[in-house]
Amino acid sequence: MAPWRLHPELLLAVAALFAASAAADYTPRDTASVCSPKRNYTDGSQYEINLDQLLHGLHDGAVGNGGFFETSRGIYPDKVYGQAMCYADCEWTKCQLCLQVAPSYVMIKGCPYSRQAAIMYDCCYQRYSDRKFSGHADLFGNGFDYIDGRSYADAMNETRWKLVTQLMAEAAGSALRFATGSQTYVDSHGNSQVMYGLVQCSRDLSATDCTDCLNNIAQASMIRNATIANYRRYGCYITYTPNAIDIRSSADLPQRRPKRRLVWTVCAAVTGSVVLLICISISVRLFLRHLERTPSPCRVYQEDDEAMENEFMKGTGPRQFRYRELAAATDNFSEDKKFGEGGFGSVYRGFLKDLRLEVAIKRVSKGSKQGRKEYASEVRVISRLRHRNLVQIVGWCHAREQLLLVYELMPNSSLDVHLHRADNVLWWPVRHKILLGIGSALLYLHEEWEQCVLHRDIKTSNVMLDASFNAKLGDFGLARLVDHDRGSHTTELAGTLGYMDPECTITGRSSTESDVYSFGVVLLEIACGRRPTAARPDGTLIHLAQRVSELYGQGRILDAADARLDGNFDPQEMERVLAVGLWCACHNRDLRPSIRQAINVLRLEVPLPDRIPPVGHAAGPLPMPDSDTGHSSSTSTAQQPI
CATH class of the missing domain: 1.10.510.10 (Transferase(Phosphotransferase) domain 1)
Structure with a gap:
């Protein structure tokens, strides 16, 4: 019998109990609110029911999606749209608590009975409306500014502006609409100083809208000589400080110690929970032993697959994913996640929670000999290449009936x-x-x-x-x-x-x-x-x-x-x-x-040749594009997301 092992899942569950205990004293600070003054809903109305479901769904969705989520509930005229986002420099556990407490707060204290509301907290914000607003650069005039510190050195102001504008461009070009970095400068006393910065946009915004929102802050709100600032808006955020900015991953375990007055309550809860966890862990252990006897979806049995996998593992860069990871990232390859068809398979949009990364996943049919050949070539070749103008492959997976390739997501398609x-x-x-x-x-x-x-x-x-x-x-x-x-x-x-x-x-x-x-x-x-x-x-x-x-x-x-x-x-x-x-x-x-x-x-570095050689006619008549030779990767110019 295999030795007993303490699984990380158990540690996470116990840690979650301690984190939950801290929620009892947590109340999000309402730093800026926008509520609709009319067209309110009433108690017990269908809109209130839909709104309640939506606000609680926003919490679960944002926690599971790395800090950003948008969804809707109901049908017209009681349909409600919602969005939630965590600010990237806020401790992940605290943001989870913000999202957890926020639904009741927004309905009772924030904007009671409002059909449209945008409420900003210290670590997160929530928006909802009876009108669809995703991707629109509105409400950006409302927000919260915190300014502190003074330095009258021109070098500081120049460095701050250079840092913020650089990060703005990086965030607009990032699939996660997020960037962080630092710049050094020499102050008026001749001492070397560091300015740290972070900019963030909500992921529903296009690169243009993200840039517009950040520019609005930079040009209208940034105060000269301030060394510390937070500019929060609905949809974007800029902060800079002389102190290093700690960006915590959603995978980090909470490190806070429960307060003394909560110890007895926590102990009682933990004692009962541990008993339950022991029972669950025994069941899980038995289930895992059963799985060990059952072939894994991504376990490769055929000799040629094993040889191909061994060759892939020799490379560097992309990682091998488990099938269940990719299935979870794409809602089990649902039609809603499909956004393209390639020459030998479909392409799905997905989100890898552990990497907090949006990806495109190509699902190649193993029944296609040519598709299988192209899959192997793709991993062998592109996984070894590194260039800013090449699509990067994130990983791969063999399944018994299909082959899966994972790429960085290209939000603007082809x-x-x-x-x-x-x-x-x-x-x-x-x-x-x-x-x-x-x-x-x-x-x-x-x-x-x-x-x-x-x-x-x-x-x-x-x-x-x-x-x-x-x-x-x-x-x-x-x-x-x-x-x-x-x-x-x-x-x-x-x-x-x-x-x-x-x-x-x-x-x-x-x-x-x-x-x-x-x-x-x-x-x-x-x-x-x-x-x-x-x-x-x-x-x-x-x-x-x-x-x-x-x-x-x-x-x-x-x-x-x-x-x-x-x-x-x-x-x-x-x-x-x-x-x-x-x-x-x-x-x-x-x-x-x-x-x-x-x-x-x-690049206009050398002149054109004096004479361009003739194009001439192709050797032999070209067949029409729908006349397949049987060897081309695709005989049309239709969109291929990868």
């Missing part, structure tokens, strides 16, 4: 979604930043990593966008590693029609030049706002590069620019993007630039 939306225009400065990011990623893959990485499927649906619209190249399922002194890699046909080097359709040989061809097509698609291929009336295809080449030959290359931009672009940048796109997509691969040459021209 580039093709934004390029081809009818209701919104992606403006030129953003497009230019994105294409330079793609080029930087490809330069890293081709020349700057220890081996040359051939991506083999560069297209706009594989370019993901973070909250600040920074480009992240993803989907390495078709990628291959080759030595830098090796010119090409002969393999089966791979890629997506329209983006694929025509020579690859004949020879099957992938190379850095074929990746450069795909990059050129993406450049043209970004500049023109058009998909790579278009159908003629007779059903044949004409490539975008051919259309742009004709205009280039007529000296009218800027006429190829996306008409929706209405001329709002830098002409020199646009000309270079179109010209480099043609250069990369020329028919003769020996005349194409290296990715470094292309990037240098795009």
